[in-house]
Amino acid sequence: xxxxxxxxxxxxxxxxxxxxxxxxxxxxxxxxxxxxxxxxxxxxxxxxxxxxxxxxxxxxxxxxxxxxxxxxxxxxxxxxxxxxxxxxxxxxxxxxxxxxxxxxxxxxxxxxxx
Amino acid sequence: xxxxxxxxxxxxxxxxxxxxxxxxxxxxxxxxxxxxxxxxxxxxxxxxxxxxxxxxxxxxxxxxxxxxxxxxxxxxxxxxxxxxxxxxxxxxxxxxxxxxxxxxxxxxxxxxxxxxxxxxxxxxxxxxxxxxxxxxxxxxxxxxxxxxxxxxxxxxxxxxxxxxxxxxxxxxxxxxxxxxxxxxxxxxxxxxxxxxxxxxxxxxxxxxxxxxxxxxxxxxxxxxxxxxxxxxxxxxxxxxxxxxxxxxxxxxxxxxxxxxxxxxxxxxxxxxxxxxxxxxxxxxxxxxxxxxxxxxxxxxxxxxxxxxxxxxxxxxxxxxxxxxxxxxxxxxxxxxxxxxxxxxxxxxxxxxxxxxxxxxxxxxxxxxxxxxxxxxxxxxxxxxxxxxxxxxxxxxxxxxxxxxxxxxxxxxxxxxxxxxxxxxxxxxxxxxxxxxxxxxxxxxxxxxxxxxxxxxxxxxxxxxxxxxxxxxxxxxxxxxxxxxxxxxxxxxx
Numbered sequence: 001x002x003x004x005x006x007x008x009x010x011x012x013x014x015x016x017x018x019x020x021x022x023x024x025x026x027x028x029x030x031x032x033x034x035x036x037x038x039x040x041x042x043x044x045x046x047x048x049x050x051x052x053x054x055x056x057x058x059x060x061x062x063x064x065x066x067x068x069x070x071x072x073x074x075x076x077x078x079x080x081x082x083x084x085x086x087x088x089x090x091x092x093x094x095x096x097x098x099x100x101x102x103x104x105x106x107x108x109x110x111x112x113x114x
Numbered sequence: 115x116x117x118x119x120x121x122x123x124x125x126x127x128x129x130x131x132x133x134x135x136x137x138x139x140x141x142x143x144x145x146x147x148x149x150x151x152x153x154x155x156x157x158x159x160x161x162x163x164x165x166x167x168x169x170x171x172x173x174x175x176x177x178x179x180x181x182x183x184x185x186x187x188x189x190x191x192x193x194x195x196x197x198x199x200x201x202x203x204x205x206x207x208x209x210x211x212x213x214x215x216x217x218x219x220x221x222x223x224x225x226x227x228x229x230x231x232x233x234x235x236x237x238x239x240x241x242x243x244x245x246x247x248x249x250x251x252x253x254x255x256x257x258x259x260x261x262x263x264x265x266x267x268x269x270x271x272x273x274x275x276x277x278x279x280x281x282x283x284x285x286x287x288x289x290x291x292x293x294x295x296x297x298x299x300x301x302x303x304x305x306x307x308x309x310x311x312x313x314x315x316x317x318x319x320x321x322x323x324x325x326x327x328x329x330x331x332x333x334x335x336x337x338x339x340x341x342x343x344x345x346x347x348x349x350x351x352x353x354x355x356x357x358x359x360x361x362x363x364x365x366x367x368x369x370x371x372x373x374x375x376x377x378x379x380x381x382x383x384x385x386x387x388x389x390x391x392x393x394x395x396x397x398x399x400x401x402x403x404x405x406x407x408x409x410x411x412x413x414x415x416x417x418x419x420x421x422x423x424x425x426x427x428x429x430x431x432x433x434x435x436x437x438x439x440x441x442x443x444x445x446x447x448x449x450x451x452x453x454x455x456x457x458x459x460x461x462x463x464x465x466x467x468x469x470x471x472x473x474x475x476x477x478x479x480x481x482x483x484x485x486x487x488x489x490x491x492x493x494x495x496x497x498x499x500x501x502x503x504x505x506x507x508x509x510x511x512x513x514x515x516x517x518x519x520x521x522x523x524x525x526x527x528x529x530x531x532x533x534x535x536x537x538x539x540x541x542x543x544x545x546x547x548x549x550x551x552x553x554x555x556x557x558x559x560x561x562x563x564x565x566x567x568x569x570x571x572x573x574x575x576x577x578x579x580x581x582x583x584x585x586x587x588x589x590x591x592x593x594x595x596x597x598x599x600x601x602x603x604x605x606x607x
Contacts (some may be wrong), residue, residue: 009248009387024183024488028252030385033293036382038339047131047337086129089312093254 002050014098015081017105022078024098027090032100035088036064047087048080055107063101072106080104115486117174118257119165125155127309133336133377134308137347137355144309148361149352152370154309157259159369160187163210163292172202172237177254178477179572180249180374184254187217190228192481197411197466201481204412205459208420209370215417216306219262222412223314224250226404227331229384230476232376233427234397236475246390249333253312260333261300261310263377266318275321284318285379287327294385295392297330301377303564308375310336310342317391319397329398331391332384338380339418343375344457350557363518365552374438374560404480406567413482413566415462416496422455428549432508435546437540447503454496461489485578491572497562501528502557505554511547513555 007082013032015023038044039057045068056067072080080103118126127144134141136149144150164173164185175189175196176182191197200221207215228250231242253260266275269283279285283301291426291567317329335343345351350371354364361367391397430448433439461551468482521527521540536538563569591595 009245010252028249028387030294030387032386034383037294041383042339042381044339046335046339047129048134049131051577083129083131086126087131087335089335093307104460 001081004073011100012093012096012098013085013100013102014096014103015078015085016103017074017077021098022074023082024093024096025085026093026096027085027088029083031088031090032062032064032102035085035090035102038088039064039066045080047083062099063103066102066104067107069103071108077104077106116177116180116184116257117164117325118161118256120161121162123257123259124154126159126311127157127418129497130309130337132308133139133342133576134345135343136345136350148358149351149370149373152213152354152366153216153306153373156213156369157216157306157309159211160207160215160217161257163207169206170458171582172199173205175199177251177556179251180254181318184256185217185257186356187215187221187251188224188254188257188260189221190225190250190477190550191408192477193479194467194469196482197469198477200462201409201416201462201466204416205420205423206461207542209423212366212421212424213369214305214372215433216261216309217259218412218417219264219409220260220310220312221262221266221312223262223316224260225408225478225480226316226401227314229404229472229476229480230397231390232478233400233473233474234394236473238394239395242390245387248389249388252603253333254353255466256311258261258311259306261304261307262309262405263304263313263315264318264402265302265304267300268318268397269405280325284328285315285330287330288381294381294383294387295330295332295389296381297332298379298381300520302377302522303374304343304377305372305374307336308373309379312336313377316405317398319402322393323395326393326395329391329393329395331389332399333388333390334382334384338382343376343381344378345373348557350552360519365548365556367582371557373514373550386457405484406571407480407483409485409566410490410572411462411465413490414493415458415465415486418493418562419455419459419462421553422451422493422497422500422560425500425550425553426455426547428553429504429507431546432504432543432550435536435543436509437537438507444507447507447520451500451503453574455493455603458489458493458496461485461492465489485573487572487575487579490566491576492570494569494572496565498559501554501559504550508547508550508554512544512550515551517546517549523561 009029010026011029014021015042036059038046043054055069058065141147144154163169174183175186177184178192186203205384231246234240235243245420267283269278275284282299288298289296301514313331320330357363398517433444469479470482523529531540534543
């Protein structure tokens with residue numbers, strides 16, 4: 001076969017809130033770069049078109065630290081990241097070794113998840 | 115998960131939030147807007163077909179990359195049988211949805227990219243084919259709906275891309291970075307791009323050496339930041355919006371007319387892993403030509419034949435409902451409709467059967483160019499005749515009918531039932547008239563003319579592909595005419 005399992009060109013991305021990983025995704029290599037470019041250069045979260053949603057974004061090593069404006073519970077943040085990642089071509093995948101991380105938090109941390 | 119169900123596709127689409135504009139408003143959910151929903155439902159029906167035992171041979175192929183079963187819409191043809199099943203898929207999907215298989219252009223585009231990237235890697239030592247195969251394996255693994263984007267806006271046709279007042283009328287390179295490229299511009303008339311997971315973008319035509327900024331091919335996710343879709347809007351869009359959930363009022367209730375959009379790329383980032391052509395102008399034209407070669411067989415000789423099948427069926431019902439089905443000139447017109455459509459299908463089958471590996475060694479099979487162009491050119495003209503006959507036999511009612519639900523109006527309904535009752539009840543007559551209106555007074559006539567390239571492009575290809583000198587020699591030989599002698603040589607004699 002032309003594409004071997006060990007050389008599929010896929011990359012794993014983990015979503016973290018605080019220190020805990022809440023979801024892992026897999027997309028074609030370059031997916032994290034696309035996601036980060038959208039947040040940093042276009043100030044847009046894929047799948048969310050309202051302006052001002054991203055109040056902070058920075059990439060260090062292989063981690064994108066993302067701050068979303070407004071109050072968002074933890075479940076809401078998880079749901080938003082799930083939509084954003086699937087809109088950029090990364091799909092939920094269990095048992096994936098994440099090469100990249102997206103740390104996300106709400107700008108107003110007063111609203112805690114239940 | 116190489117094959118997903120229609121429900122899985124619909125679930126994925128619920129999460130997809132592309133930036134889509136339809137008739138004055140931005141659409142937040144493709145399944146809540148009646149116009150965009152029709153396009154998505156057509157795609158869902160195509161996923162369904164791959165689950166049905168009787169259509170599996172047509173709809174399912176084996177990935178040459180992984181050996182897994184995959185939807186044929188994501189298959190690279192590796193032999194004659196693949197080409198034949200590809201054109202049969204185009205026929206079947208049109209018969210089932212009566213509109214585009216919105217994964218069709220993507221399928222033909224990926225065959226072209228497979229062939230051309232292999233050639234580039236061989237000639238130039240690039241890694242495009244390796245990249246493309248990884249992208250394709252990923253698309254196959256997730257059974258993604260992939261649309262294709264070819265047609266640039268093109269601007270002033272007297273000017274080359276670099277001479278245009280607005281460079282964006284041809285999709286162009288804005289920036290080349292370490293991690294990828296940034297592109298801007300427009301792709302127009304993109305069938306079903308809004309409901310695709312990804313779009314495979316190709317150059318719009320052949321390019322000269324100094325036009326490298328326009329030699330681009332890449333795969334893009336449909337909701338990537340900077341990408342927007344401005345959808346077509348016409349009387350059929352307005353009608354669908356007006357009727358809302360009362361879709362039974364419409365000519366093609368679930369799947370609608372053909373939905374297209376203009377894709378607007380505003381400095382969109384594409385990582386290198388998704389780039390399959392960047393600056394190699396020599397290969398841009400080949401990529402487009404190979405796409406056209408595949409698409410003219412499928413779009414011209416099979417897809418539109420499927421449309422003709424349902425139009426012929428509707429026309430026969432219209433004839434029966436008014437009791438003229440045995441009138442000789444009606445039968446003759448219906449036979450003409452069959453002749454026109456089946457002639458095109460024969461060309462598509464011939465294009466598949468005479469297909470061959472291109473380039474040699476690539477493993478990619480493409481249809482015969484001449485027969486593919488014949489299929490498309492024949493149906494471009496034939497389709498007008500088919501819908502003309504549908505309007506002829508369907509009668510003036512096709513465009514003068516009242517609403518279907520007027521039959522239930524307490525005041526005018528009883529009168530309408532008397533007016534339009536014939537050999538069948540008024541309900542049946544009006545229903546089939548509405549169906550024929552959808553075709554005879556709809557968007558598919560001009561759509562068929564231009565889809566896969568306007569007929570002038572096929573005529574041009576005929577001039578390139580036909581050996582006219584050989585034909586003249588054959589005629590001369592048969593007539594016993596000697597070869598021409600040059601004037602000077604004749605004078606010496």
